[in-house]
Amino acid sequence: MMSFAWLTSSHFIILGLLLGFAIAHSGLAALRQWGEKMIGPRAYRILFASVSLPLAVATIVYFFNHRYDGLQLWQVQGVPGVQPLVWLLSAVSFVFLYPATFNLLEIAAIEKPQVHLYESGIIRVTRHPQMVGQIIWCVAHTLWIGTTFTLFTSIGLILHHLFGVWHGDRRLLSRYGEAFAAVKARTSAIPFLAIVQGRQTLQWQEFIRPAYLGVGVFVLLLWYCHPLLIQATARVNW
Template structure:
């Protein structure tokens, strides 16, 4: 469990203390943007791999206390939310986004469209949703530490991006924030933007659905637990 805690602390620290602070600017000035991105990517991949291996190792640790077993109805509800979360993650990763620096060139003329109507940070929202459902349905300490770290990082990351983009682009990004939400579907429910499923892209939705199906079928083989 200590290894998992250290791995999660390392992964969270490099994103919050480096990427989410002025230290990033200082490092970019010192070593250049290209080298910084390469080093940060390597640290992130290494940190995540450490987290995953530590998580699987901690599942059999005597300190990995089991607090409860999720009922089947809760697992069924989580199954649906997992589909939504993976859809957000994959469709978001395959879609252009007004929240990245490249999209800044089109503000404020380009209307909010596609997956951004659902969440302006679809990838992070998808990770947060997947993490939350797995945290609730896995009543053991190792799962709470692992998925809790991913959930916290997703929420902190979304807010950090908003602050940086608003500081850099002012009213242009503020207009995007007014028409969208971080929480999936909130802006749609509030009437700030319309839901247009056709804008998601048939191919993107098919890729996400296929990935979800494969993960469900292979879940027990890959993660040593059935999907339901």
Template sequence: MTSLVAAAAFFLLIHLGVSGTRLRDAVVGRIGQNAYMGLFSLASVAGLVWLGFAYAGARGEVWNTAHWGINAATRHIQLLTQLLAMLLIVPGLATANPTSVQQEGALDRPDVVQGMLRITRHPFLWGVAIWALGHLLVNGDRASIVLFGTLLVLAVTGTSSIDAKRKRALGESYEAFMAQTSNVPFAAVLNGRQSLKLAEIGVWRIALGVAVWAILMLAHPMLFGVAALG
């Protein structure tokens, strides 16, 4: 348990306590953007690997009791949440987005707000949040609560952290982008600032998201040792 909690704390610390904060700005000012990105990427990968191994080791420990389990209803809900997550994650990654790493230049495009960005300016992170929430629904053991809870908190709070970082770096151009879009999915559509145009997302992006979801569901026993399909 100690290793898992430490890994979760480390992963949260480097993202919420460094990335997106003024500490990051100070470090970049001292060592440069490229050096910072290299070190942060190494720390992130190391933290994610540590978190994964610590979780695998913690699942069989005595302290890892379950507070809730899976049933027929939650299994079906989980399948739908994972599909929704992939429909945000995959098309989101395949869409030019000023919130993504090294894609700030997308702000120069007059048509930058289209497709997935009409839904949310953070499609990937909201997809991860839904993915984590779905896994929490069917995994009530303490190790899973720590793992998926950490990723859920990081994904949701990361959206605001990225916005703050981009506002400091890009100023008015990013503020104008924020005014046209929403953090929370569909909020800009519901309040009339945007309209939902599925054709802009592209059939191929949607199809790819469904395909990734199907592959993960079928390969889940081989990849993670647990069947996703009943």
């Protein structure tokens, strides 16, 4: 008889945290047009961040503290080449997770936040870079840690971002109509598919931007500070 002693409560708690974040994040995104009319774009961006960021931080801290919970499905941390592969995949994931099309001043509500219809840079590779980046990050960390808890977390994150593909396209179609339909026809959610099919061309000069240098610096800082981050979250008794 199969034992499920490995299925600790933390598996369900992380799924609950992910679900709560997904509802708050996607729900507030869906209400953006209405909310901006009611309180203005800057105030709504601050409200969005005030709700989303604490939920995201709580989820990240819980993940760090319980990442080795459950059943150890595999152990490859001592296999030569695995650690460099994990770091390489993680670095690539951040290129997709934080593409240069994002305006950091708008994210911080310093400039008036707006909805943009982009079709340059990383968007030529995939219309949903955050989804692709999240999947790459999940693959890398699940490979490295190899526990059922990490696998559950990765499945939850990927499902949320796949929902985000549908949800994001639906919101942009509602806002831009035929203009977004034309962009959608020239791009693809699956990386490089539109390029392979001849619907899109890659313009390498669009990647020569300070924002991508910033991503590189961020990855190096994260690599350096990663042990400190693990130590800091371990002090949170949760």
